Amino acid sequence: MEWNIPSLKDLEHYFWRCTACGTCRSAYEFGPPPTARPICPAGTEFGFEGFYSSKGKAAFARGITDGTLTFDDPEFLEAIYKCTVCAGCQNQCQIDFKPHIPEVIEAMRREAVASGKGPMPLQQNLVQSMKNYNNPYQGPRRLRTDWTRPFKKAKTPIKDINTQPAEVLFYVGCTGAFNKAAMSVPQATARIFQKLGIDFGILGENEVCCGSTAMRVGDANEFKRVATSNLETFQKLHKEKGVKTIVTSCAGCYRAIKKDYILSSEYDETMDGIQVVHTAQFLHQLYKEGKLPLTKEVPWKVTYHDPCHTGRHLNKFVVDHDGSTLWEGAYVDVDESDCLYDIPRELIQAVPGVQFQEMERIRGNSFCCGGGGGVMTGFSDWSSKNAGLRIMEGLETGMEKMVSICPFCYFNLTEGSRRVGSNMTLHDLTELIDAALEG
Amino acid sequence: MSEMPKQSKESEGVVKALQAIVGEKYATAATHIRYAYSYDMSFVTPKLPDYVVMAETVEQIQQIMRFANAEKIPVIPYTAGTNIGGLCIPERGGILLDLKRMNKIVKIDPESHYAVVEPGVSHGMLAEALHKHNLRFGWPVGPPSASVSSCAISHGIGGLNARYGLNSQEITSMEVVLPTGELVRVGSCAIVDDAWHSTLPLPKMDGLFKGWLGSTGVVTKLGLTVHPIPPVLKVFTVSCDNVEDMYSYMHNLAYYEICDDLTAVSWWLAQVPIPYPYRPKPDDVPEMFSFANTNSFTEKEKEAREEIWQMVVDEEQKKGTSLKVTEYPEEALRARTQLPSQIVGSTKNYCKMAGAGISWPGTFTPANKWAPVYNEWKRILIEHNLSPSVRMSMYRGVHYGMLRAMIPFNKQSQEETENARKAIVECLKVDLDNGGIPYKPPVDFAIEINKRAHPGYLELMKRIKQMLDPNDIMNPGKLGI
Numbered sequence: 001m002e003w004n005i006p007s008l009k010d011l012e013h014y015f016w017r018c019t020a021c022g023t024c025r026s027a028y029e030f031g032p033p034p035t036a037r038p039i040c041p042a043g044t045e046f047g048f049e050g051f052y053s054s055k056g057k058a059a060f061a062r063g064i065t066d067g068t069l070t071f072d073d074p075e076f077l078e079a080i081y082k083c084t085v086c087a088g089c090q091n092q093c094q095i096d097f098k099p100h101i102p103e104v105i106e107a108m109r110r111e112a113v114a115s116g117k118g119p120m121p122l123q124q125n126l127v128q129s130m131k132n133y134n135n136p137y138q139g140p141r142r143l144r145t146d147w148t149r150p151f152k153k154a155k156t157p158i159k160d161i162n163t164q165p166a167e168v169l170f171y172v173g174c175t176g177a178f179n180k181a182a183m184s185v186p187q188a189t190a191r192i193f194q195k196l197g198i199d200f201g202i203l204g205e206n207e208v209c210c211g212s213t214a215m216r217v218g219d220a221n222e223f224k225r226v227a228t229s230n231l232e233t234f235q236k237l238h239k240e241k242g243v244k245t246i247v248t249s250c251a252g253c254y255r256a257i258k259k260d261y262i263l264s265s266e267y268d269e270t271m272d273g274i275q276v277v278h279t280a281q282f283l284h285q286l287y288k289e290g291k292l293p294l295t296k297e298v299p300w301k302v303t304y305h306d307p308c309h310t311g312r313h314l315n316k317f318v319v320d321h322d323g324s325t326l327w328e329g330a331y332v333d334v335d336e337s338d339c340l341y342d343i344p345r346e347l348i349q350a351v352p353g354v355q356f357q358e359m360e361r362i363r364g365n366s367f368c369c370g371g372g373g374g375v376m377t378g379f380s381d382w383s384s385k386n387a388g389l390r391i392m393e394g395l396e397t398g399m400e401k402m403v404s405i406c407p408f409c410y411f412n413l414t415e416g417s418r419r420v421g422s423n424m425t426l427h428d429l430t431e432l433i434d435a436a437l438e439g
Numbered sequence: 440m441s442e443m444p445k446q447s448k449e450s451e452g453v454v455k456a457l458q459a460i461v462g463e464k465y466a467t468a469a470t471h472i473r474y475a476y477s478y479d480m481s482f483v484t485p486k487l488p489d490y491v492v493m494a495e496t497v498e499q500i501q502q503i504m505r506f507a508n509a510e511k512i513p514v515i516p517y518t519a520g521t522n523i524g525g526l527c528i529p530e531r532g533g534i535l536l537d538l539k540r541m542n543k544i545v546k547i548d549p550e551s552h553y554a555v556v557e558p559g560v561s562h563g564m565l566a567e568a569l570h571k572h573n574l575r576f577g578w579p580v581g582p583p584s585a586s587v588s589s590c591a592i593s594h595g596i597g598g599l600n601a602r603y604g605l606n607s608q609e610i611t612s613m614e615v616v617l618p619t620g621e622l623v624r625v626g627s628c629a630i631v632d633d634a635w636h637s638t639l640p641l642p643k644m645d646g647l648f649k650g651w652l653g654s655t656g657v658v659t660k661l662g663l664t665v666h667p668i669p670p671v672l673k674v675f676t677v678s679c680d681n682v683e684d685m686y687s688y689m690h691n692l693a694y695y696e697i698c699d700d701l702t703a704v705s706w707w708l709a710q711v712p713i714p715y716p717y718r719p720k721p722d723d724v725p726e727m728f729s730f731a732n733t734n735s736f737t738e739k740e741k742e743a744r745e746e747i748w749q750m751v752v753d754e755e756q757k758k759g760t761s762l763k764v765t766e767y768p769e770e771a772l773r774a775r776t777q778l779p780s781q782i783v784g785s786t787k788n789y790c791k792m793a794g795a796g797i798s799w800p801g802t803f804t805p806a807n808k809w810a811p812v813y814n815e816w817k818r819i820l821i822e823h824n825l826s827p828s829v830r831m832s833m834y835r836g837v838h839y840g841m842l843r844a845m846i847p848f849n850k851q852s853q854e855e856t857e858n859a860r861k862a863i864v865e866c867l868k869v870d871l872d873n874g875g876i877p878y879k880p881p882v883d884f885a886i887e888i889n890k891r892a893h894p895g896y897l898e899l900m901k902r903i904k905q906m907l908d909p910n911d912i913m914n915p916g917k918l919g920i
């Protein structure tokens with residue numbers, strides 16, 4: 001399988017489109033009323049221009065390509081990884097660099113890995129774990145199904161799709177499977193599916209990491225290995241077990257399959273006849289069809305956190321690749337229709353008894369939890385500190401629970417809440433929906 | 440790029456001294472940190488600072504300045520780095536003093552209509568805070584993240600120029616750390632600690648720190664006049680086939696002082712983005728477009744302004760000029776009226792098509808010289824295959840105003856960058872010879888200004904600089920003296 005993953009050199013034209021104007025540094029909206037809010041977690045924490053948003057990353061990229069900056073400098077190497085790749089800066093940029101910003105950041109990391117210096121030591125453990133265990137959590141295969149124990153105990157076991165056919169593959173993801181704090185996410189998802197009578201199965205011990213974390217820290221080879229394996233598995237399941245839909249509750253997995261896997265030359269052919277959806281989309285479709293009976297009152301006071309990977313990372317950019325409309329490589333427009341902004345909000349507010357209040361930075365301008373881009377592994381202290389900032393923003397709404405649709409955000413924001421000593425609790429959307437369903 | 444300074448015991452000592460002042464996290468000599476401060480949007484050759492330090496308090500700045508002065512190390516004050524004159528690019532290395540952490544809005548007095556800001560406060564931040572009191576400021580067409588303070592002390596322009604003048608004319612008081620580390624105040628806050636309402640009737644010593652390109656001190660607090668937001672916006676838009684007719688209209692309309700902003704732009708600047716390289720204007724479209732922003736408190740007031748404007752239009756048309764009431768391109772109009780704006784601020788308007796580079800001959804020029812200078816600029820720029828994307832704006836009356844050409848270029852190419860630099864400097868010479876003066880000038884411009892300057896002016900400037908900065912450590916080399 002061929003993969004078209006660009007090198008930093010391939011992207012040179014685009015980071016030279018950055019004007020260093022600094023618009024990327026804050027989420028500004030004219031309104032009225034006007035609002036201007038910090039949007040860059042790294043800039044907020046570390047301050048210097050190089051850390052700040054896409055302006056700083058363009059400087060680093062230029063420094064690498066002109067030979068001034070090298071990965072032999074451990075401080076520089078670290079700086080390359082002190083970014084959550086949240087794309088908050090991308091949402092502000094208006095010029096031709098815009099569509100390529102996260103790509104440039106990750107291309108620098110790929111260079112770092114190729115030079116033998118990257119990723120950061122703790123992230124190297126993560127990549128090594130993927131090689132050893134097919135997951136980044138150093139979890140033996142047999143532990144991958146620990147989260148299913150309550151189902152076995154209740155004698156409502158989850159179908160093993162390796163042996164039994166099902167239309168829906170629930171692709172659990174490593175965080176939900178191995179991170180004990182986040183196990184409630186796949187558990188709630190599976191409970192909902194069972195309550196609704198969905199014909200679904202899981203890969204169980206045979207599930208392989210989606211590769212998102214490897215890709216985010218620049219290990220393209222490891223990403224390609226697991227992504228190739230997964231694409232082959234998906235095709236096999238489609239042909240042999242009748243899988244038509246892959247559902248995941250993990251924003252990282254969803255982003256990887258939707259946006260990273262398409263870099264494969266065989267994506268269209270392999271995924272023909274299979275749709276990939278996030279659980280929120282899957283449930284929303286049922287809700288629209290009147291098949292999601294949200295009847296139980298759930299008296300929660302809720303605010304919602306948009307994960308980067310189900311939000312602005314799914315932007316579709318219109319780029320004039322051949323110069324036929326504007327000029328070659330011109331950024332023309334952005335299409336947010338794939339971003340999961342409205343769906344979770346609609347579902348939250350469909351639950352009887354829920355009181356809902358938005359935070360100030362939402363949707364495309366959501367402030368990253370701080371866990372993305374390998375930061376939760378590489379710089380856990382900063383990661384939870386940043387999550388604490390987001391929790392404080394949530395508290396300003398007067399709400400008590402923060403709902404999201406990403407087990408990564410779920411875990412990191414929980415850490416953040418603990419760190420700032422707040423009573424704000426984190427919940428996956430599936431937990432809220434589960435609570436609202438009879439059964 | 441200048442050579443990397445060798446890591447020496449001396450430089451380690453400087454970093455340690457700076458870290459002792461601001462904390463370990465906020466002072467460094469790391470190459471990658473310095474690199475990001477070595478260039479901006481302009482054609483100015485990138486140069487590295489030797490150190491970068493981020494201060495958070497006035498006391499820290501005083502300590503940094505005392506240290507730098509004792510060690511005779513240059514200090515370059517920096518807020519957002521969004522100027523297009525290379526003003527924060529170190530000419531002689533030294534300590535780059537990033538002031539972004541000083542980002543408090545110290546005070547908004549909604550009754551007396553002034554605000555006090557630290558240097559790291561952005562236009563976006565101040566716009567948000569002022570709007571809560573139904574107040575506004577003269578927002579420039581810069582990035583929302585640009586510094587209010589840096590714009591004002593560098594004689595930056597804003598969207599209320601026709602009504603109130605330059606943003607520097609809105610300054611009411613200042614707190615400044617001198618290059619030698621002393622803290623001074625000018626204006627009313629010098630007499631009463633929390634009175635930031637006026638620089639008058641005291642001697643206007645704010646002039647010691649305005650227009651000096653950060654070479655006389657570090658402004659740590661700035662008082663600024665702010666203004667109510669009249670709710671009724673009306674934008675008058677016209678076009679002309681030539682600059683002479685447009686000047687005639689603007690001169691006529693400016694007489695009545697009814698506009699917050701009275702601006703005309705050439706067809707090339709009205710495009711989003713500016714065409715790069717030069718593209719001829721289609722024959723069937725006008726060459727100049729004007730927007731005149733007015734804000735009124737009532738519909739009747741708006742109607743009175745409309746009556747005056749209509750009278751001006753009628754007069755100009757009777758003269759036989761090419762003036763037409765027309766539509767201004769929609770996105771460009773939004774960029775000019777919804778300020779601060781990401782459209783112009785992100786340089787989408789300016790250099791999106793060229794890539795990375797933008798610079799200017801940006802000048803204050805007698806209004807009656809706009810037309811001849813424009814025509815010369817147009818010739819020069821087209822010769823260099825660059826768009827004559829020119830703006831003309833009236834400042835508080837009719838005698839002078841801003842005349843500038845925003846010149847995008849491909850900064851990745853040294854050849855194209857040098858082409859733009861040559862064209863811009865050539866344009867500048869034409870303007871200087873017609874009585875114009877550049878603002879926020881790169882060093883190339885400063886040299887051209889000084890060539891024409893009265894010897895007494897230069898001598899006075901040197902003496903003031905020597906008095907305030909005896910070791911010439913503040914942003915040295917920028918004034919061309």
